[in-house]
Amino acid sequence: MAPDQPGVRHARLIHSESTTEIPVHLLFRDDSDPVAVPLTPTVVARRLGTDEPPRASRPAPQGRRVPAVEPESAERPARVLPGAAGVLAGLGGTAACAAVSWWAGGLPPDTVSALGLPASAGAGLGFVQWAAYAGAGTLALFGFGGLARGRTGRAWVLGRFGRYRGTVRRTGLMWVNPLVVRRRVDVRLRHWRSEPIPAVDANGVPLRVVVLVTWRVRDTARAVLGTEDHERYLRECVESALARVLPQVSGDLPPAKDGVTLRHVEAVADTLTRLVAQEAAPVGLEVFSMQPTRIEYAPEIADWIQRRRIAALDARHRDTLLSSVVDSVEDTVTRLTTRGLVELDDYERKALVKDLTVAFCTRRSADGV
Incomplete structure (x- = not known):
């Protein structure tokens, strides 16, 4: 180690778990001996004087930004x-x-x-x-x-x-x-019935949705001056809301996580109305309701969905029929044996159950039950 030379300072450092590396000569330096300090960010491991970690600043919520409208463009009465x-x-x-x-x-x-x-x-x-x-x-x-x-x-x-x-x-x-x-500007209460709008459900099944929107112009200045065409803007808001809501809802069984399907029309309509009203408010439009009037499958998969539903109904019917026949056979055999009308061993019991099952199934199928 080289000997100390007069007039030369050595940068001694303080090391600790609760502080960063701080040069000692910075704590006791005078103004006549300026020291260049690099402006680099340092990370403090502990809060000063305590063993608590530093408080992390919470990031600002990144929600959907609503377009700002200048205050002077709000509606005010004209002088006439x-x-x-x-x-x-x-x-x-x-x-x-x-x-x-x-x-x-x-x-x-x-x-x-x-x-x-x-x-x-x-x-x-x-x-x-x-x-x-x-x-x-x-x-x-x-x-x-x-x-x-x-x-x-x-x-x-x-x-x-x-x-x-x-x-x-x-x-x-x-x-x-x-x-x-x-x-x-027309400020009356208006109804707009859309054309079939393409959408998908939570299972990725393509749909065609027709909605009925009840709305009116509340702020004429923002509706006319805030957008080029407020009616077109409303239509685009409706399409955007459908694209955001329907992919979270199942069109048919099995339902989504919250158990809501497109059969729950009121819940879906309330969500759509809230979203469209929030998007249309900055341009002076007031949306009262957005009600889906018709939800159907796209033509390319409508036949397949119909065959699937028929097969599901047929399977459910067969399951119900089989359960009814088994209950009837069990009740018949139990009554015969408990009343002492017949004495059956295992082989005879199996044969009787088989014959009764065939007879009941044939009779139910003939009756169309």
Whole structure:
């Protein structure tokens, strides 16, 4: 070992089970002698001052992420005026146009006299008259062009320059700014019956499922602006839910682990409704129920499944018939021997049982039991 040289420090280390390797000179170093410390992660085997292991941080749950919707795209009422305001504005603009025409001398004398107006000044069409025409015409166009009729179960989503301006759910005659873009939305309770959707059960058997979905548009802004086509989005949610739920349920015997098969329609429908409602809520759709109306096997295996069911029923019938015949034979032999009507040894007993079994089976088969 080389002798110690003056001015040279040796990196002595502290070794312990409850700590990592810590250089001693780091504990008592002064600021005048900086030491470079590598920024590498170290693993602490024990908590400081105790013998307990460090607490492991729990990872964040990795659930299905629901698409976020901006708060400003949530539905809010739009500013509209009663229809009487639009009618009055349109009539006022029309009357103003007629007045400017009379002022410029554009009305025929017979019309002026019929209306009881004084003779026009005949000022002609100058800049002032054209400006008055423009103002009056604009007022008439805005008044009559903004008139709209709201219907029950219908709503309008208004937008201007690509920005959401509100939703109109009022009914009757109203006035809406004619410069906004109107998109009509059906907010009534609606039923959608799907076409046969391909799926598989827990045993991998291909199925064809027809579902009936009851839904409506709850938030018009998110339904129209949050997705390109909310009806298509709902159909895709339905297909996704079927692809996630049906592979966990057996279509026929044997049942799944929880004992639920596709014959338990209520349990399957509740699960499907919950999944579809959760997926459709972020885009403003409210799903009330998703009920399978028809579940059938795919055409390529329907015949095989039918033959399998017939064979199972036939085997069950034969088992029932055999059990009934055995019980009848046993009861007959027991009565004959216990009442002392006959004395039978083992050979005679076997022969009697054989003859009775053949007779009972023949009679049951002839009767179709």
